[in-house]
Amino acid sequence: MTAQTPHRPSKGERTRARILDSAAELFSRSGFAAVSLRDIAAHAELTHAGVLHHFPGKESLLIEVLGRRDRIDAKLLFGTNADAPPEELLEALIGIVARNMGTPGLVALYVKISGEATAPDHPAHAYFVDRYRVLRERLAEIVSALSAQADPPLDHDPVAVAQQLLALMDGLQTQWLLEPDAVDMRASVVTFLRQLGLHVDTPQAPDPRGTA
Amino acid sequence: MTAQTPHRPSKGERTRARILDSAAELFSRSGFAAVSLRDIAAHAELTHAGVLHHFPGKESLLIEVLGRRDRIDAKLLFGTNADAPPEELLEALIGIVARNMGTPGLVALYVKISGEATAPDHPAHAYFVDRYRVLRERLAEIVSALSAQADPPLDHDPVAVAQQLLALMDGLQTQWLLEPDAVDMRASVVTFLRQLGLHVDTPQAPDPRGTA
Numbered sequence: 001m002t003a004q005t006p007h008r009p010s011k012g013e014r015t016r017a018r019i020l021d022s023a024a025e026l027f028s029r030s031g032f033a034a035v036s037l038r039d040i041a042a043h044a045e046l047t048h049a050g051v052l053h054h055f056p057g058k059e060s061l062l063i064e065v066l067g068r069r070d071r072i073d074a075k076l077l078f079g080t081n082a083d084a085p086p087e088e089l090l091e092a093l094i095g096i097v098a099r100n101m102g103t104p105g106l107v108a109l110y111v112k113i114s115g116e117a118t119a120p121d122h123p124a125h126a127y128f129v130d131r132y133r134v135l136r137e138r139l140a141e142i143v144s145a146l147s148a149q150a151d152p153p154l155d156h157d158p159v160a161v162a163q164q165l166l167a168l169m170d171g172l173q174t175q176w177l178l179e180p181d182a183v184d185m186r187a188s189v190v191t192f193l194r195q196l197g198l199h200v201d202t203p204q205a206p207d208p209r210g211t212a
Numbered sequence: 213m214t215a216q217t218p219h220r221p222s223k224g225e226r227t228r229a230r231i232l233d234s235a236a237e238l239f240s241r242s243g244f245a246a247v248s249l250r251d252i253a254a255h256a257e258l259t260h261a262g263v264l265h266h267f268p269g270k271e272s273l274l275i276e277v278l279g280r281r282d283r284i285d286a287k288l289l290f291g292t293n294a295d296a297p298p299e300e301l302l303e304a305l306i307g308i309v310a311r312n313m314g315t316p317g318l319v320a321l322y323v324k325i326s327g328e329a330t331a332p333d334h335p336a337h338a339y340f341v342d343r344y345r346v347l348r349e350r351l352a353e354i355v356s357a358l359s360a361q362a363d364p365p366l367d368h369d370p371v372a373v374a375q376q377l378l379a380l381m382d383g384l385q386t387q388w389l390l391e392p393d394a395v396d397m398r399a400s401v402v403t404f405l406r407q408l409g410l411h412v413d414t415p416q417a418p419d420p421r422g423t424a
Contacts, residue, residue: 031328033245033246034245034246108331111327111330113327115324119320125390132387136394160403163387164380164400167382167386168379170379170382171384174330175348175382178330178340179341182375195408
C-alpha cells in the first residue's frame with residue numbers, strides 16, 4: 001500500500017500553533033484588551049521573547065487567530081468549491097453554522113472581538129470591515145444564483161438578503177451563547193432560508209451541543 | 213393657562229445622571245473591563261468616594277446604564293401600550309431600530325457589552341440572559357397576534373420568528389457600526405417582516421445617520 005506521507009510539522013510550526021492556541025483561549029476568555037503578550041507566553045509555557053520570535057505583537061496574534069478560522073470557512077464557501085452549484089455552497093454555509101455549535105469557545109471569541117472591533121481604533125477594525133464586505137459580496141452571489149434558478153425565479157435583493165443572513169447568523173450566536181438550550185442556530189438559519197423560498201435540501205443534523 | 217410644573221431634578225439626581233453619562237461614554241469607548249471606577253469619577257469630575265456615594269461599584273453602574281435604555285424600550289413595547297394593537301407594537305419596535313441609528317455610541321456599548329457578557333462570569337451575564345428571554349417571549353406574543361389576524365392566518369412558529377428578529381436586529385448593529393453607509397438597519401428589519409408576510413404599515417423614515 002502506498003500512502004501520502006503526512007506533512008510532519010517542524011518544531012517551529014508546533015510552537016507557533018501552541019502560541020495561537022493559547023492566544024485563542026485567553027482572548028476568548030477575557031477579550032483582547034485584558035490579555036497581555038506575557039499572559040499568552042505564560043500559558044504557552046514560553047518566554048516573552050520566545051513569543052516575539054514568532055509574532056511581532058499582540059495585534060498580529062489576534063488577526064492570525066481570527067484569520068485561521070475565516071480561512072477554513074472561506075475555503076469551504078469560496079475556495080476550491082467556488083464553481084460548485086450554489087445549493088452546495090448554501091449547504092456548506094449551513095454546515096459551518098452546525099460546526100460552530102460544537103466550538104462555543106471560538107464562537108465566543110468572535111462575538112467578543114467583533115463587538116470590540118466596531119471601535120474604529122481597534123486593531124481588528126479593518127479586518128472586520130473587510131470581512132463583512134467580502135462575505136456580503138460572496139453570499140449575495142450565491143443568493144442571486146439560487147434566486148435565478150428557482151421556479152418561478154425569486155426577486156429578492158441579493159445584497160439585502162446576504163446582509164440579513166450574516167446578521168441573523170451573528171445575532172443567533174449571542175443568544176445561543178447566553179442560553180444554549182433555547183437556541184438552535186442551524187435550524188433557525190434553515191428556517192430563514194426556506195421562508196425566503198430558497199431551496200435548502202439538507203437533513204436535520206444531530207445537535208452537537210453535547211460537547212459545549 | 214395651567215401647566216404641570218416639570219419635575220426639577222435635585223442636586224443628587226443631577227450628579228447621579230452625570231455619573232451614568234460618564235460611565236456610558238467610557239464603557240462605550242473602551243468596554244467594561246478596561247474602565248475603572250476612578251476613570252469614571254475623573255470623567256464626571258468627582259472623587260472616587262463621590263461616585264461610591266451614589267453607586268456601590270462598577271457592576272451596579274453597568275447594569276444601571278444598560279437598564280436605562282432597556283426601560284425606555286420596554287415602556288414603548290410592553291408598558292402602558294401593552295394593550296395596543298399588535299401592528300402598533302411592531303411599529304414601535306421599528307421606531308426603536310430607527311432611533312438607534314441616531315445613537316451609535318449607545319449601540320456600540322450594547323454590542324460590546326453583550327459580547328463580553330456571553331461569558332458566564334461577567335457581571336452583566338444574568339442581565340442579558342434575562343433580557344433575551346423576556347424579549348423573545350414578548351415579541352413572540354406580538355408575532356402570534358399578527359399571524360392570527362393575517363388573512364389567511366400565517367402559520368409561523370412565533371418563538372422562532374421572535375428569536376430571528378432579535379438576532380437580525382443585533383447582527384445588523386455590528387455590520388452598521390463597522391460600515392454605516394452599507395447598512396440601513398430599519399429598512400432591513402422592515403424587509404424581513406414583510407418577507408414573513410407580516411403587515412408593516414410604516415412610511416420610510418428619513419435616515420438619521422447624518423448625526424453619527
